[in-house]
């Protein structure tokens with residue numbers, strides 16, 4: 046009740062609040078905030094120091110961000126409520142909400158450079174950022190349902206700001222930050238699909254996150270290296286999409302391209318051609334606006350172009366019974382159209398797509414699938430011949446369009 050009341054108060058013109066945090070972009074103060082520490086919500090926005098560094102896609106009122114929009118962005122950094130195994134993990138760690146975890150790590154992440162600095166106990170970015178400082182695996186282990194070592198649980202982790210539904214954790218291996226991701230029942234196919242997508246993109250020379258296979262007992266995992274470092278950041282397509290109001294006569298595709306153009310991001314159309322082609326080929330069903338994006342330099346705010354392709358695991362009928370797999374049947378797609386047959390029409394140029402480079406990809410996929418105890422021989426064979434058919438279908442589309 047108190048928090049509801051403060052939220053109502055925060056939007057009233059005479060509420061000035063008590064600023065207790067500064068939103069930081071690396072070492073640069075962006076604006077002052079009042080955060081209710083019990084619920085981790087932003088109650089008010091104070092002085093704005095660096096308007097151009099306000100996160101991309103926040104609704105603005107002149108040079109000031111709209112509090113509710115900034116709060117959505119902030120709360121959106123927390124682990125989503127839909128994360129597999131979340132309830133058990135929170136119980137293991139004895140933490141009541143994902144918002145509290147978010148505040149525990151000051152909102153720091155391994156995908157961008159934003160964080161909040163508390164006025165009561167100011168911190169030094171150099172000493173706390175996860176790119177250059179070690180972090181505990183306690184939260185990651187809890188998210189994977191592993192019992193925690195006795196003693197104090199260390200909750201300062203980049204896992205507190207990781208998005209997505211699948212179980213995942215960040216680890217450090219020889220100084221490299223790696224994202225380890227699980228799959229979902231019953232086939233645990235997503236990690237295998239990530240490796241397949243990497244191989245396809247590797248063969249085609251398309252920038253991508255390279256996923257390798259690992260194991261948690263008999264369950265497959267995918268592992269990829271952080272493609273962000275201390276100087277860059279990932280901005281999701283969703284936040285880019287929110288930088289302008291969509292006109293009714295524009296499709297989502299046109300609107301996204303116009304937003305990128307307006308921001309001065311180049312290479313986006315070519316990047317989308319490649320992503321849409323991949324998704325058609327492997328029948329990805331979940332390429333929503335948070336599963337692709339663009340990269341910029343955090344200090345100069347210079348746009349570097351589309352992010353490497355990541356998160357392609359929700360594909361190859363991963364959640365379908367084997368007998369229902371039919372590569373010829375149209376399938377649901379995202380984000381621009383609801384069917385792959387329609388979405389593939391957005392591809393403007395096929396010249397880059399060398400089908401001969403994909404020869405034998407099905408054998409590679411078979412070798413991957415064979416390693417998993419959750420994929421039987423029948424499923425493996427159906428999936429591999431489906432992949433061959435999808436390649437033929439895409440090739441036919443490209444031939445008509447060239």
Ligand SMILES: Nc1ncnc2c1ncn2[C@@H]1O[C@H](COP(=O)(O)OP(=O)(O)O)[C@@H](O)[C@H]1O
Pocket residue numbers: 155156207208209210211212213224226254269270271272273279335336355356358
């Ligand atoms: N290699 C990476 N480097 C930096 N950030 C990443 C990387 N892979 C994923 N992310 C970030 O983590 C989020 C969750 O990862 P994702 O692979 O999309 O998981 P899920 O399959 O559960 O959706 C992504 O939306 C992105 O913001």
Ligand SMILES: [Mg+2]
Pocket residue numbers: 208209210335336356
């Ligand atoms: Mg995702």
